[in-house]
Amino acid sequence: MINLEGKKAVVTGGTSGIGLETARLLLQLGADVALCSRDAERVKATTQQLQEAYPARRVLGQACDVLDAEQVRSFAEQVRQSFGAVDALINNAGQGRVSTFASTTDEEWETELRLKFFSIIHPTRAFLPLLEQSSEPAIVCVNSLLAAQPEPHMVATSAARAGIKNLVRSLASEFSVKGIRVNGILLGLVDSGQWRRRYEAREDRSQSWEQWAGDLAKRKHIELGRLGRPEEAARAIVFLASSASSYTTGSHIDVSGGVSRYA
Ligand code: NDP
Numbered sequence: 001m002i003n004l005e006g007k008k009a010v011v012t013g014g015t016s017g018i019g020l021e022t023a024r025l026l027l028q029l030g031a032d033v034a035l036c037s038r039d040a041e042r043v044k045a046t047t048q049q050l051q052e053a054y055p056a057r058r059v060l061g062q063a064c065d066v067l068d069a070e071q072v073r074s075f076a077e078q079v080r081q082s083f084g085a086v087d088a089l090i091n092n093a094g095q096g097r098v099s100t101f102a103s104t105t106d107e108e109w110e111t112e113l114r115l116k117f118f119s120i121i122h123p124t125r126a127f128l129p130l131l132e133q134s135s136e137p138a139i140v141c142v143n144s145l146l147a148a149q150p151e152p153h154m155v156a157t158s159a160a161r162a163g164i165k166n167l168v169r170s171l172a173s174e175f176s177v178k179g180i181r182v183n184g185i186l187l188g189l190v191d192s193g194q195w196r197r198r199y200e201a202r203e204d205r206s207q208s209w210e211q212w213a214g215d216l217a218k219r220k221h222i223e224l225g226r227l228g229r230p231e232e233a234a235r236a237i238v239f240l241a242s243s244a245s246s247y248t249t250g251s252h253i254d255v256s257g258g259v260s261r262y263a
Contacts (some may be wrong), residue, residue: 002242005030008083008134009241012066012123013037013093015046017192018142021230022090022237027054029238034079034086036064037093058082066093066119069126076126085133088241091120092142095194096157104156116160120167131180139175140240141168141184142233145256148186165252172250181249183240188256189220190228223258 009026013019014035023033027050035050037043040063047061060082064075079086097104097112104112120141131137147165150158165184172182189195191213199212207215217226236253239245254260 002029002238002244004238004242007031007087007242008079008085009033009088009090010079010086010123010127011035011090011092012064012119014061015039015042017194018187018190018230018233018237019090019092020046021234022092023050023059024053025231025234025238026088026241027057027059029242030057031087032058032060032083034060034062034075034083036062036066036075038063038065066091066122067115069118069122072122072126076123076130079127080130084130086127086130087134087137089123089127089131089139090142090237090241091123091139092237094119094142096144096146096154098154099156100153101155109156112156113160113163116157116164117167120164124171128180132178136243136246137178137180138241138245139171139180139182140237141182142237143168143184143186143252145186145188145254145260147252148262149260168252169250176249181240181245183245183248183250184252185233185236185240186252186254186256186260187233188222188228188259189216190230190233190255192230195227220259222256226257228255228257 009031011019011023014023015037023035026033043061043063047059051059062075062078064071143164144161146158147161168184213227233255236255
C-alpha cells in the first residue's frame with residue numbers, strides 16, 4: 001500500500017477525467033493536492049468537492065492555462081506559499097486532435113505541438129525549484145500510446161506524443177543529478193471527457209454510451225474488450241509519482257488494455 005502522508009502533489013488538468021481521479025487517489029493516500037485547469041468555475045467546484053471529501057488534507061485549486069507561462073508561474077507561487085516543497089508534479093492537462101495529414105493546416109500543427117510540449121515545459125520549469133526541495137521528487141507525464149504506435153487520423157497528436165516520450169527520457173537524464181525521477185504513462189482509450197465529447201457528437205443518435213464504447217473497443221482491437229477507466233490510469237500515475245517506483249526513471253508504463261502491438 002502506498003502511503004503519501006505529508007506529501008504534496010500538483011496535478012494539471014485536475015478537474016476532469018484522469019486528472020480528477022489522480023487528485024482523488026493522491027488525497028485518499030494521504031497527500032495534499034494542488035490542481036489547475038482553465039475553467040475557474042470548474043476549479044472552484046472541484047476544489048470544494050475534494051476538500052469536503054478529504055477534510056484532513058489540503059486542497060488548493062487555481063484557474064490556470066498551462067500554455068500561459070505567466071499563469072503557470074503564478075500557480076506555482078501560490079503552491080509555494082501554501083505547500084512549500086512539492087513532491088510530485090503530474091503533467092496531465094491537454095487533449096487530442098483528430099486530423100489527417102491532408103486535413104491539418106500549419107496553424108493546427110503549431111497549436112498541437114505547442115499544446116503537447118508547453119503543457120509539460122511550463123509547469124516543469126515553474127515547479128522545478130519546489131521539486132528540488134523534496135526528498136523524493138517525481139514528475140509524471142500523461143502520454144499516449146500514439147507516441148509509439150501512431151494513428152494516421154491523429155497525425156499531429158501522434159507525432160507530438162512521440163516527441164514527449166523522447167522529452168521524458170531527456171528530462172530524466174538532466175534531472176537525475178537533482179534526484180528528480182521523470183516518467184510517463186502511455187494511455188490507450190480511457191473513458192473520460194474527451195471520449196464523452198466524441199460520443200455526444202456521434203452520427204448514430206440511437207446508440208447508447210455502452211453500445212458506442214463497446215463498438216469502439218472492438219474496432220480498436222482492445223484486448224481487454226473495453227475502454228480504460230480514469231482510476232486505472234490514476235493508479236499507474238500515482239505509482240510513478242511515489243517512492244513505490246523509486247528505481248524507475250526515464251520510462252513509460254503502458255495502460256492501454258493490450259492495444260499496443262509491440263512487445
Ligand atoms: P478530460 O477532457 O476529461 O480532462 C482534461 C483536463 O485538462 C480538464 O481538467 C481540462 O480542464 C484540462 N485542460 C485542458 N487543457 C488545458 C490547459 N491548456 N491548461 C490547463 N488545463 C487544461 O480528458 P482526459 O482525462 O482524458 O485527459 C487527460 C490527459 O490524458 C490529456 O493530456 C489527454 O490528451 C491524455 N490522453 C487521454 C486519453 C483518453 O483516451 N482519455 C488517451 C491518450 C491521452 P479545462 O478544459 O477547464 O482547462
